[in-house]
Amino acid sequence: MIIDILTIFPEMVASPLEESILGKAVERGLIAVRILNIRDFATDRHQTTDDRPYGGGSGMVMKVEPLVRAIAHARAADPPARVILLSPQGRPFSQDVAWELSRERHLTLVCGRYEGVDERVRRHYVDDEISIGDYVLTGGELPALVVVDAVARLLPGVLGCSESTAEESFAHALLEYPQYTRPDIFEDHQVPEILLSGNHAAVRRWRRQQSLRRTWQRRPDLLKEADLSDGDRELLAEVIGDDGKSTP
Numbered sequence: 221m222i223i224d225i226l227t228i229f230p231e232m233v234a235s236p237l238e239e240s241i242l243g244k245a246v247e248r249g250l251i252a253v254r255i256l257n258i259r260d261f262a263t264d265r266h267q268t269t270d271d272r273p274y275g276g277g278s279g280m281v282m283k284v285e286p287l288v289r290a291i292a293h294a295r296a297a298d299p300p301a302r303v304i305l306l307s308p309q310g311r312p313f314s315q316d317v318a319w320e321l322s323r324e325r326h327l328t329l330v331c332g333r334y335e336g337v338d339e340r341v342r343r344h345y346v347d348d349e350i351s352i353g354d355y356v357l358t359g360g361e362l363p364a365l366v367v368v369d370a371v372a373r374l375l376p377g378v379l380g381c382s383e384s385t386a387e388e389s390f391a392h393a394l395l396e397y398p399q400y401t402r403p404d405i406f407e408d409h410q411v412p413e414i415l416l417s418g419n420h421a422a423v424r425r426w427r428r429q430q431s432l433r434r435t436w437q438r439r440p441d442l443l444k445e446a447d448l449s450d451g452d453r454e455l456l457a458e459v460i461g462d463d464g465k466s467t468p
């Protein structure tokens with residue numbers, strides 16, 4: 221998959237793409253990330269990318285010409301890009317949206333700054349608009365990295381075979397069960413006995429029950445979407461009323 225990131229702060233997005241799983245994915249050619257500086261597409265002497273808003277008011281607006289030239293450059297590639305603007309007004313990003321984007325061959329992520337981009341860019345030159353959440357950031361760069369990270373890990377070969385994204389999508393809508401590693405006792409804190417038992421069926425049951433309980437306690441909204449089996453309902457009934465803080 222080709223991913224372009226259009227930004228006036230290329231250094232802000234570069235290093236996260238060099239580390240760890242994303243860095244490996246790039247090295248192995250599973251994703252090709254091209255960071256394009258919008259400033260390079262400005263045509264005036266000062267390479268201006270922003271200007272004052274028509275109608276007055278505070279802050280600056282990203283100019284239409286450099287953005288449209290940068291987008292045209294990305295679209296001219298083969299295969300042509302799906303162009304996505306990161307903005308609080310976009311459709312909410314989610315695991316489902318990440319799966320959807322993972323099926324594309326070429327994405328172009330447009331990062332705005334200041335008060336945002338000229339409305340004509342949004343209306344006529346962008347295919348999709350995505351928000352990573354209901355809070356206000358200083359620019360679209362961090363949201364673009366969030367999207368790249370969530371999408372890249374779904375591509376075949378990006379994760380080691382131990383972490384299965386298909387399994388994840390199956391279990392989807394439930395929170396993860398608690399994880400422990402050595403030592404089995406740290407200060408006063410014991411790892412739940414069942415995890416040391418070697419009883420794989422009992423461990424599976426306990427983990428499923430923990431996922432259900434956590435989801436019930438912290439994200440009941442997710443539980444409404446999950447299709448629970450009769451067995452799940454029984455597991456949940458056993459632990460409803462637990463405060464989630466007591467030792468399991």
Ligand code: 4HQ
Binds near residue numbers: 307355
């Ligand atoms: N911004 N999800 C303002 C965001 C944002 C978000 C991006 C701030 C664009 C101009 N983007 N700029 N939340 O807060 O995507």
